[in-house]
Amino acid sequence: MISQAAAAPVATAPPLGAPRRRSSFNRYRLAPLILISGNVVLFALFFVWPGAIGFMYSFTDYRGIGDADFVGLENYRALFEDTAFFAAFTRTLFYAVMTVPLTYVLSLAVASLLVSKFTRGKGVARVIFFIPWLLSPIVTGVIWRWMFGENFGLVNFLIQSMGGSSVLWQSDANLSLMVVVLASAWGGMAFNMLLFIAAIKNVPTEYYEAAELDGANSWAKFRNITLPGIAPTSFLVILLSTLGAIKEFAMIQALNSGGPGTENNLLVQYIYRSGFQNGQVGYASAASMVLMAILLVIALAQLWVNKRRSANR
Secondary structure, eight states, X not given: OHHHHHXXXXXXXXXXXXXXXXXXXXXXXXXXXXXXXXXXXHHIIIIIHHHHHHHHHTTBOOOSSSOOOBOTTHHHHHHHTOHHHHHHHHHHHHHHHHHHHHHHHHHHHHXXXXXXXXXXXXXXXXXXXXXXHHSOHHHHHHHHHHHTOTTTOHHHHHHHHTTOOOOOTTTSHHHHXXXXXXXXXXXXXXXXXXXXXXXXHTSOHHHHHHHHHTTOOHHHHXXXXXXXXXXXXXXXXXXXXHHHHHTOOHHHHHHTTTOSTTTTOOHHHHHHIIIIISOOHHHHHHHHHHHHHHHHHHHHHHHHHHHHHHHTO
């Protein structure tokens, strides 16, 4: 009798506890979905939906007003027959090849100095070097345009003050592109610097202590310890810098508008002029899809190279 009475509560316990477990389980599943729902809605509204519309427009002759008649692959055929498109594509690759290594070297050099035990005033230096990241790309372009203006720029003023002649920073295509590269490296250095500072600090100090006992100099420690230790961060910096360089627009538009003329038109400037100045929305949409494909190929290629390099270690 006693054993049966004691067993009764045990038999009824699971039904009473089951709803509570289901409630907790549902709560833990719904909470992350609720937290990310805002980002999902914004991503779908401002990226997925415009991308889908642009993809559909790329198969039409839409000009911003009127009907969008289906033309199939005609926009893509015309795009690959346009010498201006290939000129913009070549100039974009040249700009990225120049900008990305310079940004990487400057960011890593500044980060290495700011984590060195021999550097003084690190707090103030970090604030100063981080200022470019706080500025809008448009403001960055305006600043560098005033610095390298041909008739009013600070650089030409200093050159003329020392007895030299003014340099055609805006009229010469190569010099104008060089100014754009320097401005891009200056503007992109700040954020990458913070990434490198965090990565260098995460390298175990025991490695450096062991290297000092073996008599390694600073360059040997940097080459054999620091660089391998920050390899994942280096990959991230190179990937983001490459993608950012290929789709750069605001800073270049404010600095020289892709000039002189159309000599320094990058892909985004080419798309902007085709869609907004010439009213060829369908054609510009096709160019945008090609640009997206280029960015995707570059990202996948860099991921593949990084995966192979990690697997060989």
